[in-house]
Amino acid sequence: MANVDLQRPRGTQDILPAETPIWHRVEGAAHRVAQSYGYREIRTPVFEHAEVFRHGVGDATDIVEKEMYEFEDRGGRTLVLRPESTAAVARALQQASLLSEPPVRVYYIQSHFRYERPQSGRLRQHTQFGVEAWGVPGPLADAEVIALAGSFLSELGLTGLVVRLNSLGCDVCRPRYREALVTFLQSHRDELCGDCQRRIERNPLRVLDCKVPSCQAVVRQGPKPLEYLCADCQQHLIGVETALSALGITFARDGSLVRGLDYYSRTVFEIGYEKLGAQSTVCGGGRYDGLLQSLGGKPQPAVGFGLGLERLLLTLEAEGLLPPAEATIDAFVAYLGPELGPEAMRIANLLRSAGHRIEMEALGRSLKAQLRRAQKLSATYTVILGPQEFARGVAVLRNMETSAQAEVPIQDLPRLIEH
């Protein structure tokens, strides 16, 4: 016997039978809500050519630089397990020429893979429900995807989540702000933490949301991103806020909110749940008008979000919103003595044909053990077949809740059992 390591790979999760029902519920809500907003599902390959993410997500991002599962296949192609879906979706829409007829509204529920140090709410394989509106430049689209996320979360019973909103500017104003910020930060370099000193070159906007108090003190004196927004970007931000207010969605403008992927422009937002600790952002998104162009296509405005389902489940659990376990069968078929096995099996199939969910005793245990099993499965009924009943063409039908039982003709069983 080979000595196989039974441990799952680091940062992965088995979703066991006890957990699949809640996944079905969450995924079902995602399908319903997305479709109620007119979005249609898209599925892309688990792996893509590496360039899709290099150019789409950005060469200098952590995701591309050190977190991609990259490998060479037997044909010498460099492939990558997708670390996110937006760049892949852009590639797919472009390849199928679907963007010639905007708007294109799509959603996905897909796994993503990142080589990270795992902790709760951060896995190497994780699932995102994502939504994208392509070919829509106006602020109503931004508000729409935020509203969609809100509808989804409230359908699951969540309240008390915080929407944070910011604008990163566009090709016109972002470089101006970035330059002003870098100049400012360099003049205060020795007041910043080590991480932030590195960020000045790598990703200066990140300094804005550093948690170190001394860095925050520096940032407070520096140039404010919103002051550098061009007129168009300002108007866009106000347009998003006006629409959100009209929808009754509460949000907070947060000038320090920065998203790590290169493709974002203008609107960025996060929806978070504080009790989750460090990995508290459940949903993150924004506008990425420049993404398609960076993949070699024609410019196409787009806005969307990604919502981490594992983190969402943690939130639901913390809020006590996981539904109680439901009965998995309607009736359990018990029988006495191995010679009655085939007849019990015939009865079980008779009931299944009538649409009932049936489990039959598989281990030939005592009646006591069989009833215990039926109870454990929350079966509504137990059908008991013993030699005495078999000889007369009847079976005992026992209601597990009331303990009432009666002998009934076998052909009447399908009619007498209810869900």
Next chain:
RNA sequence: GUGAAUGUAGCUCAGUUGGUUAGAGCACCAGGCUGUGGCCCUGGGGGUCGGGGGUUCGAGUCCCCUCAUUCACCCCA
């Protein structure tokens, strides 16, 4: 990638300054009730003490390495 904590039965956990055969509750199986679940009583099965190496007469306990989980950072959903 950086820093720290934890790892004993399916689950939650005890286990003294290193000292016989590693325990409890829950769960599981059986019997009490020879064909009736829940409550109760009795009994039973189950453990490479995460893995490997070392110190020692002797290691669950001490040391090193390794794997995994958790927490924080980086980053992100």
